[in-house]
Amino acid sequence: MEIKKGIAVSPGIAIAKCLVIDSEDYRIPRRSVGSNQLSGEVQRVRDAFKAAIRELSLMRGEYKRIDRSDIRDIFAVHLRFLRDKSLRSRITSMIENHSVTAEYAVSATLREIASSFTKVKDTYISERATDIYDIERRVLRQLLGSKREDVRSLTEEVAIAAKELSPTQTAGFDKKFVKALAADVGGRTSHAAIVARSMGIPAVVALEDLTETVSGGDTIIVDGNRGIVIVNPDNETLSKYEAYSVEFVEMEHKLDTLREKPATTRDGEHITLLGNIEFPDEAEMALEKGCEGIGLYRTEFLYLESDHEPTEEEHYQAYARTISFFRDKPVIVRTLDLGADKFTQSKRFSREPNPFLGLRSIRFCLQNLVMFKTQLHAILRASVLGDVSIMFPLITNLQELMQAKMILRDVMEDMDDEGIDYNRDIRVGIMIETPSSALTAYSLAQDVEFFSIGTNDLTQYTLAADRGNEQISTLYSPVDPAVLRLIRTVIQDAHKARIPISVCGEMASEPEYIMLLLGMGIRTLSLTPPMIPEVKQIIRSVTAEDCSRIARKTIGMNTERQISSFLRDATRRILPEAF
Amino acid sequence: MENKICEKEVTIGNADGLHMRPAMQFVDIANRFQSNIQVSNNENTVDGKSIMQMSMLAATVGTKLSISAEGSDAEDAIEALRELVEDKKFDEPAPDQEAGHSEKK
Numbered sequence: 001m002e003i004k005k006g007i008a009v010s011p012g013i014a015i016a017k018c019l020v021i022d023s024e025d026y027r028i029p030r031r032s033v034g035s036n037q038l039s040g041e042v043q044r045v046r047d048a049f050k051a052a053i054r055e056l057s058l059m060r061g062e063y064k065r066i067d068r069s070d071i072r073d074i075f076a077v078h079l080r081f082l083r084d085k086s087l088r089s090r091i092t093s094m095i096e097n098h099s100v101t102a103e104y105a106v107s108a109t110l111r112e113i114a115s116s117f118t119k120v121k122d123t124y125i126s127e128r129a130t131d132i133y134d135i136e137r138r139v140l141r142q143l144l145g146s147k148r149e150d151v152r153s154l155t156e157e158v159a160i161a162a163k164e165l166s167p168t169q170t171a172g173f174d175k176k177f178v179k180a181l182a183a184d185v186g187g188r189t190s191h192a193a194i195v196a197r198s199m200g201i202p203a204v205v206a207l208e209d210l211t212e213t214v215s216g217g218d219t220i221i222v223d224g225n226r227g228i229v230i231v232n233p234d235n236e237t238l239s240k241y242e243a244y245s246v247e248f249v250e251m252e253h254k255l256d257t258l259r260e261k262p263a264t265t266r267d268g269e270h271i272t273l274l275g276n277i278e279f280p281d282e283a284e285m286a287l288e289k290g291c292e293g294i295g296l297y298r299t300e301f302l303y304l305e306s307d308h309e310p311t312e313e314e315h316y317q318a319y320a321r322t323i324s325f326f327r328d329k330p331v332i333v334r335t336l337d338l339g340a341d342k343f344t345q346s347k348r349f350s351r352e353p354n355p356f357l358g359l360r361s362i363r364f365c366l367q368n369l370v371m372f373k374t375q376l377h378a379i380l381r382a383s384v385l386g387d388v389s390i391m392f393p394l395i396t397n398l399q400e401l402m403q404a405k406m407i408l409r410d411v412m413e414d415m416d417d418e419g420i421d422y423n424r425d426i427r428v429g430i431m432i433e434t435p436s437s438a439l440t441a442y443s444l445a446q447d448v449e450f451f452s453i454g455t456n457d458l459t460q461y462t463l464a465a466d467r468g469n470e471q472i473s474t475l476y477s478p479v480d481p482a483v484l485r486l487i488r489t490v491i492q493d494a495h496k497a498r499i500p501i502s503v504c505g506e507m508a509s510e511p512e513y514i515m516l517l518l519g520m521g522i523r524t525l526s527l528t529p530p531m532i533p534e535v536k537q538i539i540r541s542v543t544a545e546d547c548s549r550i551a552r553k554t555i556g557m558n559t560e561r562q563i564s565s566f567l568r569d570a571t572r573r574i575l576p577e578a579f
Numbered sequence: 580m581e582n583k584i585c586e587k588e589v590t591i592g593n594a595d596g597l598h599m600r601p602a603m604q605f606v607d608i609a610n611r612f613q614s615n616i617q618v619s620n621n622e623n624t625v626d627g628k629s630i631m632q633m634s635m636l637a638a639t640v641g642t643k644l645s646i647s648a649e650g651s652d653a654e655d656a657i658e659a660l661r662e663l664v665e666d667k668k669f670d671e672p673a674p675d676q677e678a679g680h681s682e683k684k
Contacts, residue, residue: 077599077630080606086629113635120637124595128634131599 001234004207006182007473008227009193010530012202012252013245014180015238018220018231019158020211021144021165030108031101031215042092044102048142053082056138074131081135087113103143110136154178159222161229163211165192175199180222182229184210187473196224197509198282200530204229206473255533259290263536267543271518273536274330274526276504280318283325286529290536293330293387295452295526296504297322299375300338309371315378323386330387332452332526333379334431335372335404337361337393356466361394366403376411383423391452395430395437401447431504433457438486445497452526453490455505459483478507479516479567480560491521502526512564512571514538519551534575541574585653588645589664593671597638601669606630608659614650616660627660640674 033041060075081087087109094105114132117125154177163184173195181196186205196203202224214220214231221230221241225248230237263271274295275286286294302310302318323331338360352358365372379390392404405428415422432438433454445451455478460467462483465475477483487503494501502524507513509527514535517525527535550570557563591597597605609616609627616627620642625632627646638644644664648656663669 073600073603077603080603080630084629084631086626087631090631113631116635117637120639122596122637122639125598125637125639128598 001237002213002231004210004213004229004231006204006207006210006227006229007187008203008224009186009205010181010196010201010203010224011248012180012200012224013241013248014159014202014222014224015219015233015241015245016157016159016179016222018161018214018216018218019154020214020216021160021162030104032099033101035099038096038099041095041100041102041105044143045088045091045095045106048102048106048139049082049088051142052138053079055142056082077131078135078138081132082139103140106139106143107136110139159220161211161214161220162192165195173199180220180224182207182210182220182222184208187467187469187476194506194528197528197530198276198278200285252533255537256289258533258536258540259288261536261540263539265518265539265542265544265547267545269518269523269544271539272502272524273532273539274332274502274504274524275529275532276526277322277529280321282529283322286532287325289529289532291529291532293326293332294322295330295332295502295524296391297331297333299334299336303336303338310374312374312378312381315375316381319378319382319388320385323382323388326386328387330389332389332391332429332450333382334391334393335362335375335379336365338364356460362392362400362404363394363396366400366407369407372407373411373414376408377415380411380415380422380426381420383426384421388423389427389429389450391429391431391450393431393454394433394457395444396434397436398440398443398447401430401444405447429499431457432490433461433505435462435486438490441490441493442497445493445499448499450499451490451494451501452504453487453501455483455487455503455507458486458505459507462486477560477564478505478510479513479554479563481558481563484516484520484554484563488520495521500524509535511535511538511575512567515542515547515550515570515574516554516567518542518544519547519549538571538575582650583653584647584649585657586645586647587657587661588643589661591638591640591642591644592665592673593668594640594674595671596640596642597633597636599634601671602630602634604663604669605660606633608663609656611659612648612650612652612656614648614653614656616646616648616656618647619645 056075056079060072060079091105091109094100094109095102110132114129117129117132120126154174157177157179159180159182160178161182164186165181165183178199178201180201181192181203183192183205184207186192192205193203202222204222204224204227207229210229218232221233221237223229223241233241263273265271273291274293275289275291276296276298277283277286277294278298278301283294302315319333359367376390379388382388390408392401395401408428412422412424427449429448429450429452430437430444431452431454432441434457437444438458441451456467459476459478459480463475463480465472467476491501501522503517503522504526508517508525509531511534514525515538518539525535550567554563554566557566593601606628617624618627618633618636619625620636620638623636625636627633636644646657646660
């Protein structure tokens with residue numbers, strides 16, 4: 001039995017067999033396979049090489065037009081390596097002689113070759129090892145890509161352990177069988193955490209070396225309440241946890257009885273609770289948890305789930321399905337927010353040195369108009385099916401907003417010509433998630449019909465702290481005085497301009513921040529559906545008056561630590577079982 | 580068909596040595612010939628038609644390599660490879676042609 005401590009990012013308790021997912025950027029652990037599986041592993045190597053050659057040939061085609069002989073040479077060299085028979089036979093004989101997985105054989109062989117370069121004194125030659133690592137990654141990506149298929153077709157309940165989970169990996173999860181997530185790195189707002197909360201399964205991150213400790217098939221306990229993972233528990237621990245898990249489910253049920261009750265404060269102020277969802281099949285769960293609409297419908301899954309760019313019809317079908325659950329309840333569709341953390345590097349031709357400050361989100365859309373218009377066309381077509389709004393993410397300045405709106409008008413005109421029906425009065429709003437948009441909120445408010453504050457990005461951009469980097473996780477906090485000041489400004493400007501404002505970042509699902517947000521004037525929260533009952537319970541236990549007093553008190557506090565401990569104490573008095 | 584064996588010693592003449600691109604040029608030429616081609620430095624003998632094996636020789640400037648070919652077109656193969664390494668120097672600058680080259684790297 002081994003106990004690993006991490007950060008609890010999604011509540012609940014799961015006891016299941018472990019499935020380890022390898023991530024392309026890390027060393028592949030050595031795992032043995034049975035002799036009857038060896039020929040299968042050899043075939044996987046062949047297929048992976050074939051697919052890698054195909055992928056690379058396509059990419060080389062893209063670069064033919066560009067006059068960069070250096071890049072063309074790199075592709076040519078890589079292709080020759082992939083076609084090199086002696087490389088392949090070295091890998092397959094490793095599988096056959098040492099009974100290892102295809103991944104391990106590929107990784108070990110190529111790393112051995114790379115090390116023969118790094119030993120050479122000449123720096124120019126020793127740097128060529130990076131080419132070998134590139135080839136390794138390319139082949140591994142093919143192998144792991146097929147492993148994602150395995151995750152899609154699970155037949156028993158598992159707890160997933162990974163170094164780090166990427167959106168492409170989680171998009172393939174079969175929700176019936178994935179019972180918990182555990183990752184070596186990450187924080188409260190890392191992708192694994194968000195996915196786990198939206199799926200309503202426990203998750204623990206920042207476990208450091210979990211993936212080196214567990215092997216596939218080990219029994220693990222993922223305790224998303226206390227932030228621990230127990231590998232191969234002894235019988236005593238196991239039975240203790242089984243009892244604990246039953247208790248927890250009972251508490252959840254108690255919260256579920258709140259579903260039919262309104263989210264109204266004790267002094268009669270109604271708070272609108274909307275859901276953040278990504279997949280159409282989350283829509284039903286959102287309704288079950290009692291949300292009054294969708295405040296953030298993420299659309300990235302369409303791009304991450306399939307190997308081709310989604311067609312207009314695919315967009316439309318997904319939106320139509322989600323909207324059909326909500327009928328007259330509002331659904332706010334956020335346009336593509338791909339890039340940086342949400343865009344796998346494999347889809348890029350060149351790595352951006354600073355992706356979070358790079359071509360992501362609305363910026364990416366404005367430079368890929370065909371793709372952007374396809375999505376807008378589908379949203380507009382679906383707009384007649386319910387109460388649909390459009391929300392542009394990551395707006396940095398007014399020009400960008402005007403440009404996005406102009407493109408929307410273009411699409412509307414096209415649809416007029418095509419004779420396709422759509423809601424002409426569709427509401428258009430933006431996410432406030434850059435400091436620049438927060439600071440110019442009043443002028444932006446003149447051109448939109450609503451704001452939604454995306455606290456995750458707003459926090460990371462304001463504090464210049466990467467939300468996925470656990471080494472600076474103490475810096476990243478939405479209740480840092482600087483972030484709160486921006487949030488306050490945005491709320492005041494929205495009120496002045498008389499447009500609705502909501503908060504849709506992770507902050508809106510944190511029990512300890514709810515009173516503060518209400519106190520600052522927020523009346524609409526959009527959050528991950530499983531957290532709705534708990535947040536509702538807080539709302540029903542407080543008065544708007546209490547909240548204002550709490551918010552006022554934080555204005556005088558100068559440190560994040562002071563504010564967060566003050567808020568935690570205040571919430572603990574209201575809802576002790578949340579902690 | 581007549582089977583010939585030819586051998587030739589060549590010296591790497593370009594400043595950056597036998598890195599990826601030169602290795603690619605070498606195997607591309609070697610693969611045009613039907614003969615078996617082997618290349619050795621002091622320690623190892625490798626297949627001159629495999630980019631992996633060739634690049635693992637990691638031959639720096641000034642390294643002596645011995646190329647041997649066995650087959651009907653062995654002579655032509657040796658000559659073509661010698662030309663690439665010694666005359667064309669992989670279409671790359673030699674150390675003396677580019678002053679301060681090695682310090683730059």
